[in-house]
Amino acid sequence: SAVISQKPSRDICQRGTSLTIQCQVDSQVTMMFWYRQQPGQSLTLIATANQGSEATYESGFVIDKFPISRPNLTFSTLTVSNMSPEDSSIYLCSVGWESTDTQYFGPGTRLTVL
Amino acid sequence: AQSVTQLDSQVPVFEEAPVELRCNYSSSVSVYLFWYVQYPNQGLQLLLKYLSGSTLVKGINGFEAEFNKSQTSFHLRKPSVHISDTAEYFCARRGVLGFQKLVFGTGTRLLVSP
Numbered sequence: 263s264a265v266i267s268q269k270p271s272r273d274i275c276q277r278g279t280s281l282t283i284q285c286q287v288d289s290q291v292t293m294m295f296w297y298r299q300q301p302g303q304s305l306t307l308i309a310t311a312n313q314g315s316e317a318t319y320e321s322g323f324v325i326d327k328f329p330i331s332r333p334n335l336t337f338s339t340l341t342v343s344n345m346s347p348e349d350s351s352i353y354l355c356s357v358g359w360e361s362t363d364t365q366y367f368g369p370g371t372r373l374t375v376l
Numbered sequence: 377a378q379s380v381t382q383l384d385s386q387v388p389v390f391e392e393a394p395v396e397l398r399c400n401y402s403s404s405v406s407v408y409l410f411w412y413v414q415y416p417n418q419g420l421q422l423l424l425k426y427l428s429g430s431t432l433v434k435g436i437n438g439f440e441a442e443f444n445k446s447q448t449s450f451h452l453r454k455p456s457v458h459i460s461d462t463a464e465y466f467c468a469r470r471g472v473l474g475f476q477k478l479v480f481g482t483g484t485r486l487l488v489s490p
Contacts, residue, residue: 263422293475304466304480305420320477354419360475363408363427367420 264289266368268355274374275345282341283371285355290335295356295365296328305354311338345375378402380467380481388487391459397452397484399441399467406472409450411441414464414483423465426450437461462488 265288275281285294296308308328309319317330331339342349355368381400389395401407408427412420424435431443441452450467467481 266419295477304482305478306480307477310477356478358475363472363475364410364422364425365478366422367412369419372417 263366264291264357266355266357266366268353268368268371270371271369272372272374274376276376277346279345280341280343281345281373282339283353283355283373285338285340285368287336287357291357292335292360293358294332294338295358296330296338296340297354297356297367299352299354299370301350308340308353342373345373347375349373350375378469378471378479380469380479382465382467382481382484384484385482386485386487388489389457391488391490392456394455395453395457395461395486397465397467397486399450399452399481401448401450401467401469403448403469407469408472409441409443410468410470410478411435411439411450411452412466412468413437414466416463420466423452457486457488459488459490461486 267286269284294311297305299305307320308323309317311317311330311332313332313335329341352370354370356365358365379402410425411423413423414420424433426433426443434440439454464483466483468478470476470478
């Protein structure tokens, strides 16, 4: 497994602003993923972020709204742009290795948009 | 389409009683199956996983699950629950070719009362 940290742990933001969430892993990982968990709901994959390539977005998510960076094998950021109250969710970073076929999750960032 | 069904949105149970959380998946191909737990205001923690081999999988905190291919089920069980088991439990699946994305069920809230 790995120790995954996210910053910030929570934030309250105004409509129209942007927030960048950081995900740091204590070891090198091949694959990183960003998920959204809307209030009272399950997890939905936003995008897959592999180092050295552009992020791959799932249907319903676009790069202009959720730009992602993956500068190295231990770090990634997700930006939630031009926020609206509908973006209020928990955003979770997840990492995986092909050798284990398992994903591990960070503690999440709880975002509230007013 | 790939899907995971958790029929029970909430399961109330008394402390020290046994519990079963149901999970069914749709698939015409081989799958990997996972159970994650989310304690209040925390991220997801891996409970157990089925990749191959024995159909009875043991995880952390005394939980176990049984893979049933004919019934496409992966129910989670614990013979005696504790108050501290109160949490949201998510079943998830992924395909076995490459590192495919996780598809989550809608979650089951386990409420353990004294």
